[in-house]
Amino acid sequence: MTQLPSLRIFFLLLVLSLPFRSFAVPPCTPVGLQCEHLVDPLGIDAPTPRLAWRLDDARRGAKQTAYQVYVGTDSKAVSQGKGSSWQTTKLPSDSQLITYAGKPLQPFTKYYWKVEIWDKDGKPSASLVASFETGLMHSKNWQGAWISDVSDVDLKPAPYFRKAFDTKKKIKSARAYIAAGGLFELYLNGQKIGNHRLDPMYTRFDRRTLYVTYDVTKQLQSGRNAIGVLLGNGWYNHQSTAVWFFDKAPWRARPTFCLDLRITYDDGSVETITSGKDWKTALSPIIFNSIYTAEHYDARLEQPGWNMANFDDSKWKDPIMRDAPSTNIVAQAVHPIRNVETIPAKGIAKINDTTFVYDLGRNIAGVCQFRVKGSVGTTLRLKHAERLYKDGHVDQSNIDAHYRPVGTSDPFQTDIFILSDKGEETFIPHFNYKGFQYVEVTSSKPIDLTKENLTGYFMHSDVPVAGQVKSANPTLDKIWWATNNSYLSNLFGYPTDCPQREKNGWTGDGQIAIETGLYNFDGITIYEKWLADHRDEQQPNGVLPAIIPTGGWGYEWANGPDWTSTIAIIPWNIYLFYGDKKILADNYDNIKRYVDHINEQSPSGLTSWGLGDWVPVKSKSPVEFTSSIYYFTDASILAKTAKLLGKQSDAAIYSALANKIKNAVNTKYLNKETGSYGTGLQTELSVPLQWGLVPDEFKRKVAANLAKRVEADNSHIDVGLLGTKAILNALSENGHADLAYKVASQETFPSWGWWIANGATTLYENWPIDAKSDISMNHIMFGEIGAWYYKALGGIKPDPVHPGFKNVLLEPHFVAGLDHFDATHDSPYGTIRSSWKRVGQGVTYSITVPPNSTATLKLPGSSAAQQLQAGTYQFEVK
Numbered sequence: 001m002t003q004l005p006s007l008r009i010f011f012l013l014l015v016l017s018l019p020f021r022s023f024a025v026p027p028c029t030p031v032g033l034q035c036e037h038l039v040d041p042l043g044i045d046a047p048t049p050r051l052a053w054r055l056d057d058a059r060r061g062a063k064q065t066a067y068q069v070y071v072g073t074d075s076k077a078v079s080q081g082k083g084s085s086w087q088t089t090k091l092p093s094d095s096q097l098i099t100y101a102g103k104p105l106q107p108f109t110k111y112y113w114k115v116e117i118w119d120k121d122g123k124p125s126a127s128l129v130a131s132f133e134t135g136l137m138h139s140k141n142w143q144g145a146w147i148s149d150v151s152d153v154d155l156k157p158a159p160y161f162r163k164a165f166d167t168k169k170k171i172k173s174a175r176a177y178i179a180a181g182g183l184f185e186l187y188l189n190g191q192k193i194g195n196h197r198l199d200p201m202y203t204r205f206d207r208r209t210l211y212v213t214y215d216v217t218k219q220l221q222s223g224r225n226a227i228g229v230l231l232g233n234g235w236y237n238h239q240s241t242a243v244w245f246f247d248k249a250p251w252r253a254r255p256t257f258c259l260d261l262r263i264t265y266d267d268g269s270v271e272t273i274t275s276g277k278d279w280k281t282a283l284s285p286i287i288f289n290s291i292y293t294a295e296h297y298d299a300r301l302e303q304p305g306w307n308m309a310n311f312d313d314s315k316w317k318d319p320i321m322r323d324a325p326s327t328n329i330v331a332q333a334v335h336p337i338r339n340v341e342t343i344p345a346k347g348i349a350k351i352n353d354t355t356f357v358y359d360l361g362r363n364i365a366g367v368c369q370f371r372v373k374g375s376v377g378t379t380l381r382l383k384h385a386e387r388l389y390k391d392g393h394v395d396q397s398n399i400d401a402h403y404r405p406v407g408t409s410d411p412f413q414t415d416i417f418i419l420s421d422k423g424e425e426t427f428i429p430h431f432n433y434k435g436f437q438y439v440e441v442t443s444s445k446p447i448d449l450t451k452e453n454l455t456g457y458f459m460h461s462d463v464p465v466a467g468q469v470k471s472a473n474p475t476l477d478k479i480w481w482a483t484n485n486s487y488l489s490n491l492f493g494y495p496t497d498c499p500q501r502e503k504n505g506w507t508g509d510g511q512i513a514i515e516t517g518l519y520n521f522d523g524i525t526i527y528e529k530w531l532a533d534h535r536d537e538q539q540p541n542g543v544l545p546a547i548i549p550t551g552g553w554g555y556e557w558a559n560g561p562d563w564t565s566t567i568a569i570i571p572w573n574i575y576l577f578y579g580d581k582k583i584l585a586d587n588y589d590n591i592k593r594y595v596d597h598i599n600e601q602s603p604s605g606l607t608s609w610g611l612g613d614w615v616p617v618k619s620k621s622p623v624e625f626t627s628s629i630y631y632f633t634d635a636s637i638l639a640k641t642a643k644l645l646g647k648q649s650d651a652a653i654y655s656a657l658a659n660k661i662k663n664a665v666n667t668k669y670l671n672k673e674t675g676s677y678g679t680g681l682q683t684e685l686s687v688p689l690q691w692g693l694v695p696d697e698f699k700r701k702v703a704a705n706l707a708k709r710v711e712a713d714n715s716h717i718d719v720g721l722l723g724t725k726a727i728l729n730a731l732s733e734n735g736h737a738d739l740a741y742k743v744a745s746q747e748t749f750p751s752w753g754w755w756i757a758n759g760a761t762t763l764y765e766n767w768p769i770d771a772k773s774d775i776s777m778n779h780i781m782f783g784e785i786g787a788w789y790y791k792a793l794g795g796i797k798p799d800p801v802h803p804g805f806k807n808v809l810l811e812p813h814f815v816a817g818l819d820h821f822d823a824t825h826d827s828p829y830g831t832i833r834s835s836w837k838r839v840g841q842g843v844t845y846s847i848t849v850p851p852n853s854t855a856t857l858k859l860p861g862s863s864a865a866q867q868l869q870a871g872t873y874q875f876e877v878k
Contacts, residue, residue, distance in 0.1 A: 001729065027063070028057035028851065033130035035113075036333055037524045037578075043177065043213025045331040047105060050582065051114050052097045053127060055851040060871035062851035066092045066118040071102055075112040079129050085111060089483045090118070094852055096828065097580060097804070107137035108245035108262060110603035112261050112322045135213050136177060136260075136329045142329065144274035146431035147319040148256040149281040153237055155254065158286035158431070161229040161319060163279045164309050167222060169265040174220050174504040177262065178229070179211035181325035182236040182255030183291070183431045187228035187307040190217035196336040197459055198291070198431065201493025202235045204536040204549050205325045206251035210332040211258075220263065227273065227308025231255035232289045232431025236325070239549070240290040240410055243402045244504065249551030256322045257330075278782075280316035280793070282306075286430060288616045292503060293403070293410050294384075295429040297422035300376065321605040334461070334525040337492055339366070341458035345451045349392055353446040357392055358439040358454045361762040363812030364461035365435050365489035368415075369428040372449070376421035379444040384413040384436035384498065388776040394440040399500040411499060433459050435489065435500030435778045459489040465826075467520040469789045470818040476745055476789075483604020483786035484520055484605035487513060487761040490780045492522070494549065495528045497775040498765065504547040505530065506781075508563035508614065513727050513780045514570050515787035519796075519825055527570055530589055534567055538590055544599035546611075560610025560623075561630040561721055567594050568637040575644075578828055584641045591638050592650070597656060598631050605664030607631050613683050614781070615774050616720030617750045617767050621683040625669055626722050631693050632661040640800075645875070662693050670694075675701025679809050682709055683723030689734060703734035715742045716750055717767075725784045736814035740792060744785060745817070752785055794823030799856065804828045808855040808870075812836060829853040833872075842878035849873075 032054040035041050055064060068090045070083030077084065086102020105111070110133040116126040136142060149159040174195065178186055180200055186193040193214045210372035233239060237255055238246035282303070288296040305311045324613065330829045346361030358368075363386055371383060385394035400412045413434045417427040420729050439454060469480045490496040497506040502670040510530070533549045533862055543562040545554030570585040598607055610627030613620050635658040642650035665688070669677045675698050678684035685706035688694050695704050710716075710731070719727050731740035747753035750767035758769055765779035789797045795812030798805050805827035812821075822835040837844050847868070849855040855868040856866030859877060 002774060003263055006510050008298070013726045027125050028055055028059070028062060028117065028123070029125050029604070030054070030117050030127035031056045032116050033113070033115065034128055035130070035132035037522075038333065038335070040131050041333060042133045043175070043331050044132060045135055045137050046333070048100045048608070049132060050580065051097055051113065051115075052828065054096065054828070055117065056868075057119065057851040058872070059120075061120055061869040063120045063573050063870060064094045064096065064117045064852050065120060065122060066090050067095070068097065068116045069113065070116075071100065071111055071113040073109060073111060075131070076127055078112040081116070081126075083556070097578075097851060103136050107134050107141050109134050121484070133213075135211070139327060139329045142258060142260060144258045144260045145270050146256050146322040146324050147275050147277070147278045147279060148322045149317070149319055151254055151320065151462045153252055153254055154239070156288045156556060157238070157283040158289050159231050159255070159281050160303070160306055160317070161231070161257075161279050161281045162226060162307060162311070162313060164224060164226045165273050166224055167220060167263065169267060169269070171217065171220055171222070171722070172266045172847075173215070174217045174261065174263045175497045176214045176216045176259065177211055178214075178257060179209050179329050180231065180255065180257040181205055181209065181251070181253060182257075183232035183234035184257055185230045185430060186314045187230070188216050189225055190305070190308045190851075191219050193219060194521055195338055196338060198337045198433070198492065200232070200332050201334065201337070202549050203533060205236050207326055207328060207813045208532065209324065209326045209329045210358060211329055216261070219813055222311050224309040226307055226309040226311065226690075227259070227261060229255060229259065230284060230286075230430065232286070232291075234291050234431060235549070235551070238290070239291065240292045240405055241404045242292065243404060244291065244547070244553040246551055251325060253322075253325070256325070256480045258324065274618055277318060279319050280313040281319045282313075282316040288410065289429075289431045290410065291432055293412055293432075294415045294434070295432045296416040296816075297427055298418040299425055300418060301424070302420065313330065314397070334493065335463045335527050336461070337459060338462040339457040339459055340855060343456035343458055343462055345454045345456070348451040350385055351392055356449045358387070358441065358451070360456045361436050363435070363437045363485070365458060365460045365492075365778065366433055366457045366826045368439055368540070369426060369455045369457065370441070371424055371426045371446070371453055372418060372419070373424050374419045374443070374447055375445065376422070378419040378447070380417045380419070381411070381442045382415040382417065383411070383442070384434045384441040385438050385440070386436060387774055388438055394438045398777065399435065399498075401773070402501050412551045432438050433492070433499065435498060435776075450682040458488070461493055461526050463491065463526060464522040465520070466518070466522045467823070467825045469788065470822045471793070471818060473818055475747055475753045475756055478756045479744075480786055482756065482760055482762050483516060483773050483783045485761060486778055486783060487517055487520065487786065489778050490763060491526060493526065494533060495526070495780070499783060500778065501776060505533070505549060506547055506563070507544070507566040508546070508558070508611065508721060509779070510567045511563075511569045511782045512721060514573045515791075516783045516785075519790045520571060520785050522826070523811065524574055524580070526533055526584055527574055527801040531567075531571060531583060535587065535590055538567075538593065539861070542593035544594065558611045560627050561598060561634060562612065563609040565630045565634050565733060567591050568634040572637045572641070576798040576800060576803050577804060577805070582622065585645060587646060588641055591641065592636065593767065595634050595638050595654065595657070598634075605661040606668065609654040611723045613720035613764055616683070616723070617718045619681045619683070619718050620720060621678060621681050621687070625665070625678060625684060626687055627783070628661060628665050629687055629691050631674070632665065632693060634772045636659060636692070665693055666695065670698065672698065677702065680705060680709055682713065682718045683708065683720065685709060686726035686730035687722060689730035696817055699734060703730065703736060706730060707736045707739055710739060710743060715739065716748070717743060721781050724782045724822045726786040728785060729791065732788070732813060737792055737814045740788075741813075741815035741818060744788065748812060752782070769810075790823050790825060793818070793821045796823060796832055796834050798827055805832060806853055808832055808849060808853060810834060810847065810855050811858045812845065812860070814860055827853070842876055845877060846876045847875075848875045
């Protein structure tokens with residue numbers, strides 16, 4: 001920022017309440033109770049779950065001075081301050097994240113808990129009672145058998161399963177626990193249970209199998225009942241063919257499941273209805289399903305009432321018994337995938353009497369619901385795409401590049417719906433999602449369609465929103481919105497690159513977008529699950545594949561430290577944002593094995609293992625340069641983690657290794673006379689600044705060279721994937737925030753704004769809109785800009801010394817050319833707000849520091865930082 005010639009800072013305390021009287025001071029109340037970072041979770045396996053809360057206290061200096069936790073199985077007793085399972089003493093502490101340390105938790109048990117806290121004045125206040133419920137806790141507690149219908153992996157139709165049973169006593173509660181190889185939908189007495197989609201989430205199926213818990217008390221009835229299960233292939237039995245050999249996965253088999261329906265009666269007795277040979281199975285109207293391509297449905301094959309108690313299943317077959325996909329069956333304790341947003345069709349174009357093209361008005365990941373009337377046997381094809389040809393038909397040429405179909409029976413992203421002539425019929429895929437904006441509907445017979453026949457559903461892991469940005473620049477706001485759309489479009493129980501041609505968990509895309517994800521969404525549960533996938537996929541020598549999970553592809557290409565640094569970078573960022581060490585402890589040995597492997601392969605400190613600055617604008621930096629910097633980053637994180645976990649010997653070893661790598665990079669690539677790296681490309685100058693390799697005495701000169709290089713490029717980017725992570729941050733954090741904003745807000749090629757100016761509602765895979773390859777229109781890999789808003793314009797950063805925003809680092813940049821900026825982030829302690837607005841010749845700056853937090857504020861032009869207590873502040877900077 002251009003420094004103001006005369007800087008005067010006025011501190012204005014905002015009056016938030018009536019003149020002080022004891023009755024007017026709002027109480028300090030613990031709220032937002034979470035267990036395992038979820039609200040009242042059902043079916044967890046953690047033997048020592050994490051408990052957390054926030055404070056509701058708007059007073060200046062609000063903080064917690066002590067707490068006491070009560071946990072028990074009697075909600076009334078807990079509400080009265082009696083914890084039969086765990087009751088701490090009054091502990092003088094400001095911690096709001098603790099680990100359960102009471103009596104061993106029992107399976108199938110609902111626990112209630114509350115926390116009492118003492119505020120800054122020593123006054124107590126208690127939370128409402130929250131709950132968590134354990135699941136099976138251990139694989140030995142399963143009673144059901146693993147069953148399937150056949151062993152033929154090539155059989156196309158999806159199978160139905162059902163069982164009728166009687167309940168003879170009054171039901172108190174009921175839980176369904178279901179694990180699957182593949183995907184499932186569960187039904188009780190004709191009702192689909194829950195609103196999740198695509199359960200269970202993708203894992204390395206032969207090493208970890210997930211189960212889901214549902215409360216089905218309301219769906220059960222006295223007397224006769226029926227359970228129904230519909231199975232889909234998912235990633236378990238992948239029948240579509242593509243370059244990543246999904247169909248060659250070592251676990252591949254016909255979908256299978258295991259179910260325990262545990263019914264507790266009013267008299268205290270328990271009955272468990274289980275999957276086994278006494279079930280019945282038949283093929284469903286879903287005649288083909290592929291999570292990668294599409295779903296085909298023949299309504300003529302429907303069996304009405306198949307999941308009802310009075311259905312005649314005498315013609316159905318007995319199931320077959322199966323081995324479990326793995327011996328490690330664990331709870332899926334994450335935010336589920338859902339149909340999160342309903343998107344009506346924005347427009348429809350009639351090409352002829354059998355062909356119509358729908359436009360949702362925006363690019364999404366998800367599915368369409370299609371309602372139609374037609375004669376029996378009419379076949380409708382719903383072809384999904386991101387763009388159109390000039391003649392109005394949908395164009396898939398940018399997203400089907402890696403599909404390798406065998407024959408023509410599995411068209412890419414094309415659902416097939418065959419009508420049964422039963423009035424208005426509705427189709428929505430059960431076991432698939434796509435990336436698209438347009439849907440071309442082709443009918444085998446003339447048909448009348450309107451805009452209302454088709455509705456889109458934006459599907460993704462339903463993570464809570466944690467951030468909000470608003471500015472005076474509409475293009476900037478649209479870039480932020482498009483970035484979030486791409487992030488969510490690529491969150492399906494693991495982060496992916498694109499929702500159409502790949503759906504792969506590319507590690508490079510994942511590490512680049514981690515801060516964007518965490519500033520904007522509460523994603524810890526998804527990342528903890530994904531890091532468990534990392535542990536499942538890591539080879540004994542420490543090598544990780546480039547895509548995780550994988551059926552075997554990715555161990556030999558693209559998996560160098562620039563990509564698979566996810567194993568270190570993501571746990572470290574989770575720790576910074578949540579103040580939770582568990583993910584670091586869980587992955588410590590894995591990070592260590594990974595770093596040790598690179599050290600063994602590259603004892604000089606320099607490594608050429610990696611993919612490099614992927615999809616650059618025009619200039620590409622040496623792979624050795626960028627990969628060695630990521631190697632340094634991994635070793636640095638490992639050293640810091642070792643210190644946090646009390647592993648002092650390791651901390652010394654890996655700190656020395658990080659220093660060795662740093663010196664090796666600087667010796668080869670840093671010109672100390674000119675203060676430039678390599679040939680002075682944007683990536684070469686920004687990446688070492690971003691990751692902390694530049695010696696302190698050279699930072700100013702390197703940053704100045706970067707600014708000159710960017711200005712020589714007409715204030716536009718000339719970077720690829722790795723450079724986009726670094727370029728804006730390197731400028732903003734080293735005295736060139738105005739230039740960073742100029743780059744970020746460009747509306748001409750190449751820039752994020754160029755995409756927006758050309759109609760983008762998501763981020764693209766390549767800077768040229770008319771590129772000949774790498775042209776997905778919904779990619780997250782260039783999404784670091786979504787975090788930069790918070791870090792540079794809002795100045796909101798976590799403090800590594802006091803993580804989880806226990807202390808907030810605030811250093812906003814009031815950049816030239818922008819009149820207003822407002823950012824909020826919901827941290828573990830509450831909402832942080834950083835908002836500024838130009839007024840006359842000055843800037844009015846407003847801050848909210850959440851209760852039990854502090855903030856270190858450094859304003860532009862001020863040489864000294866200020867320490868702030870919790871509360872709301874307003875400053876005028878002139």
